[in-house]
Amino acid sequence: MLAYTVQRLIVALSVAFTVSVVAFFLLHLSGDIAISIAGPEASPAQVEVVRHQFGLDRPLVVQYLDWLWKAVHFDFGNSFYFRDTVVSLIASRIGVTLTLGAISLCLSLLVAVPLGVLAAVYNGTLIDRLALSFSVIGQAIPTFCLGLGLIILFSVTLRWLPVSGASTWKHYILPSIALGWYAVPAVMRLSRNGMLEVLSADYIRTARAKGVAPIVVIFKHALRNAIIPVVALAAVQFGFMLGGSIVIEAVFSMHGLGYLAWEAIARNDFPVVQAVVLILATIYVGLTFLADVANAFLDPRIRLA
Amino acid sequence: MSALTPTNVVQPGGDAPFDAPPVRRSPLVGFLRRARRHGGLMLGAAVLFVIVAAALAAPLIAPHDPYAQNLAQRLIPPIWQPKGTWDHVLGTDKLGRDYFSRLLFGARISLLIGLLTVAISGTIGTLLGICAGYFGGKVDAVLSYVITTRLALPVVLVALASAALVGGSLQGVIIVLGLLLWDRFAVVTRSATQQIARADYVAAAQAIGCSTPRILFSEILPNILNALIVVATLEMAHAILLEAALSFLGLGVQPPLPSWGLMIAEGKQYMFFSPWVIGVPAVALVFLVLAINLVGDGLRDVTAPENRT
Numbered sequence: 001m002l003a004y005t006v007q008r009l010i011v012a013l014s015v016a017f018t019v020s021v022v023a024f025f026l027l028h029l030s031g032d033i034a035i036s037i038a039g040p041e042a043s044p045a046q047v048e049v050v051r052h053q054f055g056l057d058r059p060l061v062v063q064y065l066d067w068l069w070k071a072v073h074f075d076f077g078n079s080f081y082f083r084d085t086v087v088s089l090i091a092s093r094i095g096v097t098l099t100l101g102a103i104s105l106c107l108s109l110l111v112a113v114p115l116g117v118l119a120a121v122y123n124g125t126l127i128d129r130l131a132l133s134f135s136v137i138g139q140a141i142p143t144f145c146l147g148l149g150l151i152i153l154f155s156v157t158l159r160w161l162p163v164s165g166a167s168t169w170k171h172y173i174l175p176s177i178a179l180g181w182y183a184v185p186a187v188m189r190l191s192r193n194g195m196l197e198v199l200s201a202d203y204i205r206t207a208r209a210k211g212v213a214p215i216v217v218i219f220k221h222a223l224r225n226a227i228i229p230v231v232a233l234a235a236v237q238f239g240f241m242l243g244g245s246i247v248i249e250a251v252f253s254m255h256g257l258g259y260l261a262w263e264a265i266a267r268n269d270f271p272v273v274q275a276v277v278l279i280l281a282t283i284y285v286g287l288t289f290l291a292d293v294a295n296a297f298l299d300p301r302i303r304l305a
Numbered sequence: 306m307s308a309l310t311p312t313n314v315v316q317p318g319g320d321a322p323f324d325a326p327p328v329r330r331s332p333l334v335g336f337l338r339r340a341r342r343h344g345g346l347m348l349g350a351a352v353l354f355v356i357v358a359a360a361l362a363a364p365l366i367a368p369h370d371p372y373a374q375n376l377a378q379r380l381i382p383p384i385w386q387p388k389g390t391w392d393h394v395l396g397t398d399k400l401g402r403d404y405f406s407r408l409l410f411g412a413r414i415s416l417l418i419g420l421l422t423v424a425i426s427g428t429i430g431t432l433l434g435i436c437a438g439y440f441g442g443k444v445d446a447v448l449s450y451v452i453t454t455r456l457a458l459p460v461v462l463v464a465l466a467s468a469a470l471v472g473g474s475l476q477g478v479i480i481v482l483g484l485l486l487w488d489r490f491a492v493v494t495r496s497a498t499q500q501i502a503r504a505d506y507v508a509a510a511q512a513i514g515c516s517t518p519r520i521l522f523s524e525i526l527p528n529i530l531n532a533l534i535v536v537a538t539l540e541m542a543h544a545i546l547l548e549a550a551l552s553f554l555g556l557g558v559q560p561p562l563p564s565w566g567l568m569i570a571e572g573k574q575y576m577f578f579s580p581w582v583i584g585v586p587a588v589a590l591v592f593l594v595l596a597i598n599l600v601g602d603g604l605r606d607v608t609a610p611e612n613r614t
Contacts, residue, residue: 011453018454027466136345136602140595142546144553145569145587152580243459247550261462262554265469273466280459288457 004296012289019281020071024064026277027270067274076275081267086275089260094279096256097249101241103172104180109234112184113227116191120226121218123196131192135185143244147178147251164253175252179245183237190233194226201225228298235291239284339607346603352596360412367406368394371563375401383581395585398568399575407563408589414564415593418479418548419541425483426544427537430490435521435529437491438498448491455488464547469556478557482544493536497529504528531608538601542594549590565590 027033034051035042042050051057055066070077076086119131154174155163165171198204199222207217246258253259257276264272340346359366375397382389383396383404395404437448464481471477501507502525510524549566551557558564560571565586572582 011450015450015454015457018450019457022454022458026463027470136598137595140542140591140598142549142566142587142590142594144550144566145583145590148569148573148576148583149587152576156577156580239459244461246461246465247554250554258462262465265466265556268469277459277462277466280462281457284457284459 001296005293008289008292012285016282016285019285020068020278021064023274023277023281024067025060027274028060028063033268033270071275071278077271079264079269079272081264081269082272086271089272090257090275090279093255093257093260096254097242097245097258100172100175100179100245100248100254100256101238103176104241104245105183105234105238106180107176108180108183108187108237109230111180112187113191113230115184116188117195117218117223117226119188119192120195120199128192131188135188138181139185141181143178143182144247144251146181147175147248150174150178151251171252171254175248175254178251179241179248182244183241187230187233187237191226191230194229195222198222198226228295231298232288232291232295235287235294236284239280239287242283243280336607340603343603343607345599346607349596349599349603352592353600356412356593356596357416359409360416363406363409363413367403367409368392369403369406371402371406371410372561373402377401380575380579380582382579383585386581396579396581398571398582404568404585407568408565408586411563411565411568411586412589412593414475414558414562415545415548415590417475418482419545419597421479422482422486422544422548423537423541425480426485426487426540427490427533429484430487431494431526431533433487434491434494435498435525438495439502439521439525441499441502445495448495452488452491452495455485458485460485461547461550464551465554465556468551473556473559475558475562478548478551482547486540486544486547489536489540490533493532494529497532498525501525501528531604535601535605535608538597538604542597542601545590545597546594 034047034054034056038047038050055063058066067077074087076090078084079086079089082089115131115134119128122128151163151174154161161174162168162171199218204217204222207221208214212221242257245256246262248254249256249258250262257280261273261276263269264276378393378397378401379399381393381397381401384391384394386396389396393403393405395408397403398407433448433451437445437452464485467481467485468478471481507520507524510520515524548557548564549569552564552566553570555570558567560567568586569583569590572579572586575582
């Protein structure tokens with residue numbers, strides 16, 4: 001177990017390092033940042049001043065190592081646009097995104113896992129077909145369309161919930177549904193397939209033959225084993241949700257990390273964009289690492305393979 | 306953003322059944338027979354056919370110029386509403402442009418983005434996946450690492466940032482998405498190649514001295530093509546959705562192009578009083594993506610070896 005954990009940790013750390021290289025060079029190689037900061041009307045001399053002031057005249061590798069060294073110490077420099085440090089900007093915004101992601105994940109799991117179990121138990125019946133059709137149709141609805149549709153229905157027509165913002169718990173209901181929606185089909189299919197596989201196993205037949213109540217067989221004997229791959233998928237989906245929340249935050253004007261990144265991208269605010277990309281990627285890497293370790297803990301076949 | 310579950314992967318190889326029927330049937334006939342019986346595939350193909358035909362014939366069937374503004378006729382509602390007119394079946398937008406004509410030309414943009422993105426990402430992903438699966442060992446370790454790194458990048462965010470850097474144009478969006486969305490191609494072709502890399506016909510090709518590129522492209526590639534086509538359809542839907550999201554956020558295709566995502570973004574401020582302004586392009590988008598997904602799922606069912614009877 002320890003050897004496996006250490007091995008996964010090394011992979012995770014090196015992926016995080018590679019991502020930092022990508023995040024840095026992606027934004028640095030694509031244009032002259034000094035011109036973007038100084039603005040289109042700046043004279044060449046002013047651009048040179050800016051270039052020196054922001055340390056952009058140093059070799060790229062030096063700039064990268066300097067950025068990484070500071071990033072590891074939670075110093076991402078100052079935002080070009082917002083008159084604030086990147087760290088305090090992120091600290092003030094990340095709570096909204098994490099809350100939104102966590103609620104969305106819980107919602108989608110609460111819908112998808114029971115639906116998947118139901119579809120597997122009633123395999124081949126109308127219930128199964130309805131669940132599968134729902135997952136196909138669900139995947140075709142773009143999150144921002146769903147978000148706008150929810151606003152029109154629940155905020156404008158019915159006037160039950162607020163249109164935008166993130167100040168009370170009511171503000172989180174519609175965005176969480178819209179964001180959680182996308183994860184439902186994948187989680188549902190995986191729990192359905194996992195359940196189908198487990199339900200045909202010998203030990204389930206034994207349990208049934210012993211006369212164990214069907215509901216106990218399904219939830220105690222079968223679901224426990226079928227849920228293992230769902231744990232890993234849930235972690236991955238949480239990472240996707242944090243990255244995808246940018247669209248939902250824009251629709252609902254929630255000032256989270258995604259909204260911050262959107263504003264920063266539109267204004268060439270490179271330090272903020274780089275920091276958000278790096279943080280989201282690192283969270284994703286951390287989540288997949290935890291999922292790997294949790295999976296190995298739950299299923300000895302993985303760690304001994 | 307999708308589950309890379311093994312169940313989504315078509316099992317390649319094993320084309321010849323052990324107890325082959327005495328009468329040799331063309332594989333195409335069998336494919337068409339199974340396809341006809343698959344309701345979802347037929348429905349998706351029919352809808353997709355209509356959308357592609359409408360997109361191709363857009364200049365012929367569009368009643369108006371999609372770019373022609375008419376400020377006297379702004380925000381006319383569609384025909385099913387009390388004030389609708391037959392002159393503008395789906396109404397007009399905030400600049401008085403005919404919505405139906407814009408929708409038709411917008412289908413061209415979505416389909417173009419889907420096809421070209423998949424052409425780029427499919428090439429990159431397939432090359433990486435086949436090499437990783439065929440060579441194994443260190444090559445596999447390195448390429449798998451590249452795939453893992455790509456998966457760790459938040460797609461929407463990186464696509465937005467890169468699209469903004471290349472200046473938000475149709476070509477820019479296609480290139481950015483093409484360079485980003487190759488992960489599923491790589492994952493699927495890698496595992497599909499691994500399964501057939503030790504097959505007898507591959508060993509035979511190696512034994513008679515075929516060059517490695519020849520083995521990769523004329524022995525392996527045709528045998529993983531089924532899986533590849535399924536991924537290509539599903540990734541096409543993914544690319545179309547991402548383009549719509551990028552354009553909706555104002556960093557994808559730029560006005561006045563009639564991208565559906567952009568139409569939704571432009572209609573957002575009017576959605577409280579005229580919801581159809583975003584409803585019309587949203588429904589079109591859902592139909593297109595649904596049709597492509599149905600075709601992809603259907604092809605997976607129909608080409609799966611275990612479903613061949």
